[in-house]
Amino acid sequence: MLDPRLLRTDLNAVASGLARRGFILDVSHIERLESERKEAQIEAERLQAERNSRSKAIGQAKARGEDVQPLLDEVASLGARMDAAKARFGAIAEQLDALMLQLPNIPHESVPDGADETGNAEIKRWGEPTRFGFEPKDHVTLGEGLNGNMDFAAGAKLAGSRFVVLKGDLARMHRALTQFMLNLHTGEHGYQEVYVPYMVNADSLRGTGQLPKFEEDLFRLDGESPYYLIPTAEVPVTNLVRDEILDLAGLPLKMVAHTPCFRSEAGSGGRDVRGMIRQHQFEKVELVQIVHPDHSFAALEELTGHAETVLERLGLPYRRMLLCAGDMGFGAAKTYDLEVWLPAQDTYREISSCSSFEAFQARRLQARFRNPEGKPELAHTLNGSGLAVGRTLVAVLENFQDEGGRIAIPEVLRPYMGGQTHLGA
RNA sequence: GGAGAGAUGGCCGAGAGGCCGAAGGCGCUCCCCUGCUAAGGGAGUACACCUCAAAAGGGUGUCGAGGGUUCGAAUCCCUCUCUCUCCGCCA
Secondary structure (H helix, E strand, O other): OOOHHHHHHOHHHHHHHHHOOOOOOOHHHHHHHHHHHHHHHHHHHHHHHHHHHHHHHHHHHHHOOOOOHHHHHHHOOHHHHHHHHHHHHHHHHHHHHHHHHHOOOOOOOOOOOOOOHHHOEEEEEEOOOOOOOOOOOOHHHHHHHOOOOEEHHHHHHHOOOOOOEEOHHHHHHHHHHHHHHHHHHHHOOOOEEOOOOOEEOHHHHHHHOOOOOOHHHOOEOOOOOOOEEOOOOHHHHHHHHOOOEEOHHHOOEEEEEEEEEEOOOOOOOOOOOOOOOOOOEEEEEEEEEEEOHHHHHHHHHHHHHHHHHHHHHHOOOEEEEEOOHHHOOOOOOEEEEEEEEEHHHOEEEEEEEEEEOOOHHHHHHOOEEEOOOOOEEEOEEEEEEEEEHHHHHHHHHHHOEOOOOOEEOOHHHHHHHOOOOEEOO
């Protein structure tokens, strides 16, 4: 959520910032609502103040043993007028709130213009795209070739399309990747590991911005309790600081969680129907930081670097993209995507997305810290995948294959796999 | 799942229709005092919003959440959520 004060004081700046995303703000509509709000609120509060003081007078008169009937008569019509004024204010405020919740974040000044992914800027490339002396196979062919250890038919039988079953050392490597990532981030990057619920309430999803706007992307449980399956660990982990006033000395807060993620993929139609790239359920190791506003963008560089280290240790070629204004997620002020090289697709594919939200989430979350003056101030939130485990598995398979379809296990994973050097060996 | 108890400020805890944004204590900040420390004395110490160019000032709301009764609700009524205790069941 944007700062409501900014909307009042500098609406045109907000409008031009949002326009960079292709979001057209109805300035005159907001101005009209805002002036109605002001008028209605003043009236409602004025009547409330009047009633409060009259009621107080009644109490005092009663205490003195005087007849209060004249005072009661005087106040009789006040209640109805007050209720009407409050109802009018409430209706306007509700409209404004609903509108506010629909507004995306304003892109940071360092974010380039652009309408879609063609406007993104490549700002770094690590490693060279893997080249083979043969036609590289895709991860589906490779995985199914490993004794059928990547089994989409089984996934479809158990659940439906966009599910997979992994078996044997393929399942083990999937787990090894998770372990490796968690150990790296906790051991070398200073993150605290957290274990969190995989189902959350609507408040949590509102806090991080998935609701109200993106309900169709979520799986909602049908039971008595209105739970949603988390689409990313960002939701439960970031919501740990909801309604908290943090100790300044405790910042930055750096947390890492490994969770499954559930996404309905509504609207992603025929995209990536083959393979493990786009599943309803996948594993992710997520990095979250809660920081002082002054350190927000330095922290983004740091966090993105942490995700990059995973790729570098695994030996996977990648590039870092700075997303343009039109391609960023709803709440992000600035986003880097990491894209890993996938030989079979002969292209880079997203494997991590790292964003600073500035105070956009913190304002919804009421996540604050106490500044040196003793006043609560909104913190900044960041998160990034470090990394998406399923896609990392795909990248390892495709980049570490040989002509016979054998897969070398990256050095850093071998300790997690009993020293094994190749899959299927 | 059954029975019961509870939710008040940073924390503990009083409060039972008006004098309550809320006693008292702890903690914290500032000041005084004792050579240092310990002890003691004094003052202060919630958050959000509105109004105002801003500050000052004024106003509104908030005692788990929402609704109701009343001129007036922390206090009475209803619904919900969460916590705790006991019983049952369970990885």
